[in-house]
Amino acid sequence: GRLVFRAIRERYAKDCQVVAIHDLCDLRTNVHLLKYDSAHGRFQDELKIIADDAFTVGSGADMWTVKSVGGRIGPSQLPWAELKVDVVLESTGIFRTKMVLKADGSVEKDGYDGHLKAGAKKVVLSVPSADEIECTLVLGVNNEDLKKETSCISNASCTTNCLAPVAKTLMEHFEIINGFMTTVHSYTNDQVVADTVHKDLRRARSAAVNMIPTSTGAAIALPKVVHALPPKSMDGLSIRVPTVTGSIVDVTVNVKKACTVAEVNAALKAATESGPLVGIMKYTEDPIVSTDIISDPYSSIVDSQCTKVIPNPAGGSLVKVLS
DSSP states (O other): OOHHHHHHHHHOOTTTTOOOOSSSHHHHHHHHHOOOTTOOOOOOOOOEEEEETTESSSSGGGGGEEEEOOOSSOGGSOHHHHOOOEEEEEEESSSOOOOOOOOTSOOOOTTHHHHHHOOOEEEEEEOOOOOSEEEOHHHHHSGOOOOOTTOOEEEOOOOHHHHHHHHHHHHHHHOOOEEEEEEEEEEEEEBBBSSSOOOTTTSSBTTTOOOOOEEEEEHHGGTTTTSSSSSTTTEEEEEEEOSSOEEEEEEEEEEESSSHHHHHHHHHHHHHHTTTTTEEEEEOSSSSGGGGGOOOOOEEEGGGGGGGEEEEETSSEEEEEEE
């Protein structure tokens, strides 16, 4: 949520405005964490708490006044109608299913669509939904699935946003048969600094000193956005590593068409220069490392120096791309 707040303020302040945040923690803590970020650096605008439930961003004509809604309340109870909210970003990771209603229409269990009941017009989940949602969208990959009347949208996962542009391009040019992916992923808040109790025994181990294999749903979810991919044609896993941010996806696929490294890279580069992936996928020939991509606005950055191709004796090729 804080990173979206930053992105809107830095890149889209003329198009939209954040009018409210909702969090369980106090306003002072939220403003401090927005101002100082261990991975992305200091927030560039002035932040000032002006009341128990409000703070300002910037100054002069460009100043925002942002309301802070506290308390352990669900989406359907939030004051979005009063604040005339158009779009809510649901980034708690808690509300991944729709509301469950009682016979009288009251809310038995809150859900992401509770934001609509509260008065918002659209809801965007920052994670994959845990039920059937109107639209799971990866920008540049399945834009056609987003309709004007769509009210609830899942932005999928960070790994899916990195993987899908590459898979879409490989599918269109070389026709993927099947494959595996591995995301070498920076640690997250679901891990622990020192060994302690966790329902996932691998995640019970210190994130600061271990490479930790764990699951990812990105590969299985891929056909939801790359519709030409056969169901269950991809699988994979994640390895959490001791970096604060900056992750990489290794995708290795069997393709029907025989190809070379030069042809694969040419297709990926062309996709970044024209078509729906412009501004979404980037192609680099530089020998980059993970810190080089911090705060980069692209969803997927193809590391062309790491592309590999092996001829398949049965026909076609085995292709590896890192992004």
